[in-house]
Amino acid sequence: MDRRMLIAGNWKMNGSRAALDELRAVAAAVEAGEAGDLELLLCPPATLLSAAREILPASVGVGGQDCHANEKGAHTGDVAAEMLADVGATYVIAGHSERRADHRESDEEVRAKADAARRAGLVPVICIGETKAQRDEGSTLAVLGEQLTGSLSDDADATNTVIAYEPVWAIGTGDTATPEDVAEVHAFLRKQVELRFGSRIADGMRILYGGSVKPSNAAELMGVADVDGALVGGASLKAADFLAICKAARGV
Numbered sequence: 001m002d003r004r005m006l007i008a009g010n011w012k013m014n015g016s017r018a019a020l021d022e023l024r025a026v027a028a029a030v031e032a033g034e035a036g037d038l039e040l041l042l043c044p045p046a047t048l049l050s051a052a053r054e055i056l057p058a059s060v061g062v063g064g065q066d067c068h069a070n071e072k073g074a075h076t077g078d079v080a081a082e083m084l085a086d087v088g089a090t091y092v093i094a095g096h097s098e099r100r101a102d103h104r105e106s107d108e109e110v111r112a113k114a115d116a117a118r119r120a121g122l123v124p125v126i127c128i129g130e131t132k133a134q135r136d137e138g139s140t141l142a143v144l145g146e147q148l149t150g151s152l153s154d155d156a157d158a159t160n161t162v163i164a165y166e167p168v169w170a171i172g173t174g175d176t177a178t179p180e181d182v183a184e185v186h187a188f189l190r191k192q193v194e195l196r197f198g199s200r201i202a203d204g205m206r207i208l209y210g211g212s213v214k215p216s217n218a219a220e221l222m223g224v225a226d227v228d229g230a231l232v233g234g235a236s237l238k239a240a241d242f243l244a245i246c247k248a249a250r251g252v
């Protein structure tokens with residue numbers, strides 16, 4: 001099955017209104033045809049979601065970086081998936097390693113957030129990844145298998161779920177996994193999806209790579225078998241870098 005490549009930018013806790021000029025630059029490039037067949041997604045901080053939706057063309061998705069598992073209630077500081085949808089989001093990141101670490105989010109909580117996202121009509125981008133210690137002790141695949149099993153509910157399918165493999169040791173460090181490592185992990189993840197959900201869903205499920213993706217390594221990483229796009233952090237903050245990654249992913 002053809003899987004449409006998705007290039008997603010996660011601004012994390014960066015960006016004030018002045019940064020919206022970067023989105024205007026992305027919008028202009030997309031309107032000039034620079035996205036080609038790619039699907040683009042920008043996940044700015046929640047404070048900028050509405051503005052982002054207004055600036056970007058409809059073909060570019062906007063997404064939240066997290067959501068609460070409940071639809072509403074006494075959860076000071078949290079944002080419901082329905083609220084993200086209300087301002088035009090179509091995706092939300094769930095279980096990013098920074099949330100798993102900073103907020104001790106478990107696989108069970110990530111699964112509940114992903115379920116909440118689907119309930120609100122959003123597609124969750126479910127993040128999994130091993131730490132350096134886990135990698136060094138040789139437990140990468142075991143860790144990823146457990147996170148994948150625990151973070152996906154039985155109603156996940158290729159249209160309502162995206163998986164992002166982000167080795168924790170590669171995030172924001174400048175270190176990237178080798179293409180061979182990425183190929184091994186992505187093939188493993190697709191096999192796990194096949195074993196649980198069947199080959200049709202596994203063939204259609206998009207599995208992104210994230211972790212120090214930048215213009216200089218994007219072509220190589222996006223060319224790896226079973227890699228269906230990127231979840232880009234730091235390099236998504238500047239339109240020029242994000243667009244250069246898109247260009248590399250298109251192979252032009």
Ligand SMILES: O=C[C@H](O)COP(=O)(O)O
Nearest residue numbers: 010171172211212233234
């Ligand atoms: O969500 C994005 C990832 O955490 C990757 O971040 P990075 O590209 O800054 O390493």
